[in-house]
Amino acid sequence: MIVFTDLDGTLLDHETYRFDAALPALETLAARGVPLVLATSKTAAEIGPIRQALGRDVPAIVENGGGIDWAGDAAVTSLDHYSDIRAALDAMPPRLRAMFRGFGDMDEAGIASLTGLSEERAGRARRRRYSEPGVFSGIEADRLEFLGWLDDHGLKGAQGGRFLTIGRDTSKARRMKEVRAELDRRLGRPLAPVVALGDAENDREMIEAADIGVVVANPAHAPLPPLAGEAEGRIRRTAVPGPEGWNAAVLGILGEYAPPTHGGASG
Numbered sequence: 001m002i003v004f005t006d007l008d009g010t011l012l013d014h015e016t017y018r019f020d021a022a023l024p025a026l027e028t029l030a031a032r033g034v035p036l037v038l039a040t041s042k043t044a045a046e047i048g049p050i051r052q053a054l055g056r057d058v059p060a061i062v063e064n065g066g067g068i069d070w071a072g073d074a075a076v077t078s079l080d081h082y083s084d085i086r087a088a089l090d091a092m093p094p095r096l097r098a099m100f101r102g103f104g105d106m107d108e109a110g111i112a113s114l115t116g117l118s119e120e121r122a123g124r125a126r127r128r129r130y131s132e133p134g135v136f137s138g139i140e141a142d143r144l145e146f147l148g149w150l151d152d153h154g155l156k157g158a159q160g161g162r163f164l165t166i167g168r169d170t171s172k173a174r175r176m177k178e179v180r181a182e183l184d185r186r187l188g189r190p191l192a193p194v195v196a197l198g199d200a201e202n203d204r205e206m207i208e209a210a211d212i213g214v215v216v217a218n219p220a221h222a223p224l225p226p227l228a229g230e231a232e233g234r235i236r237r238t239a240v241p242g243p244e245g246w247n248a249a250v251l252g253i254l255g256e257y258a259p260p261t262h263g264g265a266s267g
């Protein structure tokens with residue numbers, strides 16, 4: 001098995017960013033040697049402390065699928081295009097541009113007050129390579145016009161639980177395939193089933209592309225509409241939000257697909 005997971009509102013509590021409630025499932029995954037891959041809108045700079053807290057050097061799909069950060073691996077797999085995104089924003093019609101306030105338009109204190117992060121964490125969130133998150137303040141028609149303009153200029157906007165994130169090739173699902181192919185290659189056999197957990201629209205593709213998808217409840221925003229594969233039972237939803245729901249879902253899947261081996265050491 002291999003597990004891909006979103007962080008905010010999924011493995012991490014939407015408000016506190018903690019994951020204590022998921023420790024039983026995390027420890028079981030580690031004990032059984034199941035690879036865990038983070039898939040987040042966070043930057044590589046922000047993943048360091050999370051890896052430390054997890055106690056595992058897990059790979060991370062960063063900046064909403066903009067790039068892959070292989071733990072401790074110097075190989076750069078994605079080209080930096082943050083400056084191109086900022087240049088495109090500057091070329092946007094002023095009326096549309098005024099409705100978007102990106103991280104690059106704010107200082108650390110501004111990002112801290114918007115996210116509830118400490119200024120040190122906000123500084124890590126501001127160290128971007130592949131994407132620009134921000135707050136969009138227009139009505140729905142403006143948002144569609146904004147997304148259309150981005151599309152015409154080779155960029156995509158993805159709505160997460162908190163931010164609209166702009167990137168060139170931001171797809172958690174595409175990066176998921178790349179990570180899995182690389183891990184399969186290193187292992188010499190395919191990792192299956194692929195499990196993916198997320199709470200928001202920017203996780204939808206990843207959840208739909210997995211063998212087993214999990215929508216983690218997040219009362220902070222409207223629930224995701226029915227997803228492709230949900231009616232067939234490939235996708236399940238948690239009853240409780242955040243790490244508590246994550247824990248129950250992962251332990252349930254482990255019980256169904258990777259029961260503990262008997263008569264030998266675990267893992």
Ligand SMILES: [Mg+2]
Binds near residue numbers: 007008198199200
């Ligand atoms: Mg999320």
